[in-house]
Amino acid sequence: MEKIRVLLVDDHSLVRQGLKQIIELEEDILVIGQASNGEEALELISKVKPNVILLDINMPKMNGIQTLRRIKDMDKTIKVIMLTFHEDREYLFETINLGANGYVLKDAESASLIKAIRDVNKGGSYIHPNITTEIVKELNNKYKGNDGVDELTRREFEVLSLIAEGQNNKEIANTLFISEKTVKNHVSNIFKKIDVNDRTQAAIYAYRNNVKKLL
Secondary structure (H helix, E strand, C coil): CCCEEEEEECCCHHHHHHHHHHHCCCCCEEEEEEECCHHHHHHHHHHHCCCEEEEECCCCCCCHHHHHHHHHHHCCCCEEEEEECHHHHHHHHHHHHHCCCEEEECCCCHHHHHHHHHHHHCCCCEECHHHHHHHHHHHHHHCCCCCCHHHCCHHHHHHHHHHHCCCCHHHHHHHHCCCHHHHHHHHHHHHHHHCCCCHHHHHHHHHHCCHHHHC
16 A cells, blocks of 8 residues: 655644654555755655645744745645644635645644645535634635536536535536546536635635535
């Protein structure tokens, strides 16, 4: 079994060690490196080749937002999960636009962290339930209306709802009994209609517009 290779990026050594202990209880996940700031992380990425990076938002030298931008410029296939506190939520919208794949609170239960790593590695997205409401409230204040919702077909609503649950294309195909190629086409059409760039943005859009209730 090929393990999920995880890089930990946080300026607090105790946080990194705690995360490492939680992660390495799982047989399918391996911590392959640690960095205390963004500069160290960027140097390590090409050496250790992580699948998923756990990235703190607030760090010295190069913060999480700057680091995320550099990571995505370097290799968009690397999955990045932001580690946040509630008070960091004003930064979340910028990281969404930069392509973050997930958000986990630092005081979350270990099961949430492991689920996030697995979901994101498979091509899904993960937003910790405790910050979903905060994000939606803020987005509702910034953006009124539900642009694009009326253009979605029922099947696209179903696909978008499953994206919001963190399912990847293969899982969506199995759930809806359609081909993975068909799912990819639906996802592409959804992104165009609701004007988003990735699955995390699509998931947040689904939460904001309560897509499940529209099915």
